[in-house]
Amino acid sequence: MTHDIGALEGLVRKRVRALRLAHGWSLDELARRATLSASTLSRIENGQRRLALDQLVALARALDTTLDQLVASDVEDVVVSPxxxxxxxxxxxxxxxxxxxxxxxxxxxxxxxxxxxxxxxxxxxxxxxxxxxxxxxxxxxxxxxxxxxxxxxxxxxxxxxxxxxxxxxxxxxxxxxxxxxxxxxx
Missing domain, CATH: 2.60.120.10 (Jelly Rolls)
Structure with a gap:
């Protein structure tokens, strides 16, 4: 179970970074939009800080996504049959x-x-x-x-x-x- 949580945290960290880069934002820009410090955001992305629910909500909102999408586990079904x-x-x-x-x-x-x-x-x-x-x-x-x-x-x-x-x-x-x-x- 701990391994699953760690893997999910790693996935969420990668998503935050990927979404930030897709928007073309610096750490400072996303931190400002999410009302976090740039150092806190950097530690979140690098795995040096535990993920907190209030920070995830703020990040999801700032990244124009939902908390559900941000913390969803890996994609299960990639192929969709008609x-x-x-x-x-x-x-x-x-x-x-x-x-x-x-x-x-x-x-x-x-x-x-x-x-x-x-x-x-x-x-x-x-x-x-x-x-x-x-x-x-x-x-x-x-x-x-x-x-x-x-x-x-x-x-x-x-x-x-x-x-x-x-x-x-x-x-x-x-x-x-x-x-x-x-x-x-x-």
Whole structure:
């Protein structure tokens, strides 16, 4: 058990340093943002000081991450297999920030005008390959590879493939995710 805690502490220290460097911040800059001294931060990163919960909370906030993400143990499942939902869509669930859901989907059928629906929330999508058709209100949008769309989901909408499979990456806010999960359960 002690070895596991030591390994986790080492991982957290590496994450703090890596995130600091990714932001392009010096020790002084992160210390200022986290209301710590630069020497304390240096000792935390170098393993010369024990990790304290209040410092970890301040560091997570300053690094624009969550405490859960900062102290999460090593990644368990790197490879994600697709699942087929009740609509027949292949989905690759991706871990996301709290409140957001990110889903990679392969769509093979055109959008069904009978399945156009509106609900609370916001949705964003990008076409990874192929061509998508987005029905949004009374309009039709053709989205090619690398094109993206963002829209309030209160507009009646449906998405599907245009002449062959299309892979999209969709991001849903909390409200949109809840409605999509309920619809998949129907």
């Amino acid at each position: 699942v087929v939902d009740p609509h027949g869509w292949r989905r690759w669930p991706v871990r996301a920030q709290p409140g957001l859901s990110i889903v990679r989907q392969r769509l093979t059928a055109p959008p069904d005008p009978a399945r156009v629906r509106a609900h609370a929330g916001q949705e964003w999508l990008v076409v990874l390959s192929g061509t998508a058709l987005l029905l949004l209100g009374e309009r039709r949008y053709r989205l090619e590879e690398d094109q993206a769309a963002e829209f309030p989901t209160m507009l009646p909408h449906a998405i599907g493939a245009d002449r062959g499979p299309v892979d999209i990456l969709a991001i849903f806010d909390r409200d949109a995710r809840r409605d999509h999960q309920q619809a998949a359960g129907d």
